[in-house]
Amino acid sequence: MTFEAELYWSGAGLIALWLAAFGIALAATRNGAVEAAPATQEFGPEPESPAVVALLANRWRSVDRAAAATLLDLAARGLLELRQPADDPAHSTVHLTGKDAADLTPYERRVLARVAERAGETGAPIGAIAFRGEERAKAWNGALRQEIVVEARRRGLSRTRFAPLLATALFMTLFAPGALFGVAAVSGGHGIRGALAVAVLPALPLMWLLARSLGERATPRGLERAGHWAGVQAWLHAHEEFAPLPPAAVTVWDRYLGYGTALGVTSRAGRLLGFDAGDKRRVWSSYGGTWRPVRIRYPRLRPGFGATTARLLQLACAAGVVAVGLYLFAVLRQPDWAVTTGPDADHSLRRPGLLLSAGWVGIALLGVLVAGRFGRWTLFVAFLALMPGNFGSAHGWLGHAMDRSGLLVGETVAIVSFGALAAYYLTLAVLERRAPHTVTGEVLRMEPRRRESAPRFLALDTGDADRTVAWALPPEAPAVAPGSVVRLAVSPATRAVRSADVVTG
Amino acid sequence: MGVIVGGISAVLIAVLAWWLVRTYNRLVRLRNQTQASWAQIDVQLKRRHELIPNLVEGARGYAAHERATLEAVVAARGVATGGGLGIVDQAAAEDALTASLGRLLALGENYPQLKADRHFATLQEELTTAEDRIAYARQFYNSAVQSYHTALESFPGNLLAGLGGAHGRKEYFEAGAVVQDAVQVRFA
Secondary structure: OOHHHHHHHHHHHHHHHHHHHHHHHHHHOOOOOOOOOOOOOOOOOOOOOHHHHHHHHOOOOOOOOHHHHHHHHHHHOOOEEEEOOOOOHHHOEEEEOOOOOOOOOHHHHHHHHHHHHHHOOOOEEHHHHOOOOHHHHHHHHHHHHHHHHHHHHHOOOEEEOOOHHHHHHHHHHOOHHHHHHHHHHHHOOOOHHHHHHHHHOOHHHHHHHHHHHOOEEEOHHHHHHHHHHHHHHHHHHHOOOOOOOOHHHHHHHOHHHHHHHHOOOOHHHHHHOOOOOOOOOEEEEOOOOOOEEEEEEOOOOOOOOOOOHHHHHHHHHHHHHHHHHHHHHHHHOOHHHHEOOOOOOOOOEOOHHHHHHHHHHHHHHHHHHHHOOOOOOHHHHHHHHHHHHHHHHHOOOOHHHHHOOOOOHHHHHHHHHHHHHHHHHHHHHHHHOOOOEEEEEEEEEEEOOOOOOOOEEEEEEOOOOOEEEOEEEOOOOOOOOOOOEEEEEEEOOOOEEEEEEEEEO | OHHHHHHHHHHHHHHHHHHHHHHHHHHHHHHHHHHHHHHHHHHHHHHHHHHHHHHHHHHHHHOOOOHHHHHHHHHHHHHHHOOOOOHHHHHHHHHHHHHHHHHHHHHHHHOHHHHHOHHHHHHHHHHHHHHHHHHHHHHHHHHHHHHHHHHHHOOOHHHHHHHHOOOOOOOOOOOOOOOOOOOOOOOO
16 A cells, blocks of 8 residues: 555544544533423523523524514513504514613613614514514624523533533544645645645535534533423413414513513414514515505516616627527528438438527527626536427427428517517617616615626615515625615616615614 | 225225314313313412411511401401312402402501511512412413313314213303402503
8 A cells, every 4th residue: 555545544544533533522412301390380480581491492502582582571571562553463563661671681682772773762563673684683693692602601501512622622633634635645746736625625524513513502400491491381382372372462471471482382472573684575664754564576587677788788689689590590491401311311301300499599599698698507508408309309290390481480489579678678778878866765675696796686665655676786886784774876777776875874 | 986985985084083083182181271270370379378377477466456457367368278169269269368468468558667577578579479470370270261162162172072071161260350450551
């Protein structure tokens, strides 16, 4: 065995060793079983807050429902008030009572601050508490989790899964196999870049495994309290009328509603009080004076959405090229193109469908090329597009289509459609040259697109309608925070934002 | 053809049987829940009853000549702990006890020394906590009774209730006029 091979095998062995050590560490630090106490309605002396109970109920992995449970608990303790003005609990509102909030924990203050930010002095619908973007919701909930974990540790209910020494040792040793691979690559004559890649690659999955397992685990006291709360959960579960209680029922059930939400029993209240990114298509807005839900439409399939004049002209050219190409192909093609020729040929049709498909797909490719959309998958998709024609030929179909001279019905439809599309793009390009309109309103949401080069959606509430269609913010324009009031110069035809001024941030 | 009809019939009968068994089991579960909820009320009531002798003794040290009030509390407690009461009678006895306790605690206003007594204050606090717990236990009990009644009166619960016996309406444990707080109406 060569020296390099020995190094590679040693590296592989180290990976196996690391995985074994990691598995032992996982097994040694797993949470013990929670022994559920008998069903009870008692919280016990000095009960944990609903947020900490949510951590325990989620097996120390997450704090799902903790924010909603904390809001309900704050309402039960008189710091907030929940009112349900009609039958639909989704239209409940939350109000600050002004009661002294001096003794609150950091996570309770965080929840209260979020409610205060939205509710102000007049109150807000509970749906307005949700954040209007994934990133902010994620950051806020991450910070909330940290604060809850600190409280759980202070109470002796939780601890870090791996001791610092163990975590450091696992982290440092996960680079050892890669180091051996790197040395082997260098001594095998590979370049430094290749050696670095070989050295780093094995560490990445191991690092991912380690990062996934870092977190909290139960203490013996934590398991005992989790067992008690499992008893409360069983008690609440047994009461069928408890599950569908709306948030405003906190007036009657006091802290039970908060604990029920933390334990996942009162599913309805927990669902309605979402401290998440919120609904993309239905956002509560108070711009214009009163709170109301605004429905947002994102025109994902609208041709020319957010396009510049140059881009519209390019798209018009592409559509025109396809229309003209299809017409020329239909007019110029001859039936004998698909007939076998040569000294031994019997003049039978050879794959007429494939020939037709090839023509159509070729023209489409030309259109894609002119439109500047030729990507890495284009040829593969084009290849797949040839398959139906090939399949049809193999079964004797489409032979008559090739025999016929002139336009086929499908071709006529396609030519008219692409011609109309070209005319549509040209019209948009002309309209785009007109002076922009100015609209002022509050940004409801900013939604990115899968393609980074595509314009982002900017949903704006101008205060005069309950429905809005998102505008197209160019990819190079700076992002605008939801909640800001902005003045936009827009082209209504393409819904493109030409400029944006923040009025109030 | 006959096999198909037979098979479909067997499946339908099995589904029907499963539905009936499930409904009956739900009735049993709800009835047991009312009993468990009543047991919780009983525990909380006993806790309150145990506090009262010490409270009376504490008050007697400072307000011995308020004999009528003290004896009323003792008598009301005697009725409440006497046993053999149905749910409605028990609720009435507890209401009477709550009313007499209210008068006892009001003595603290007339006797500053009694009010300042730490032991009396502690007992008073424990009593308040116990009464809160009774209120929640009563809510849970009444909620369980309501679910049980709904299941009993809905189809097919109303048909099945008679089959296994032991299913019948339960009494609500309702707060009497004495302990009911005035309802505050807020216009949103």
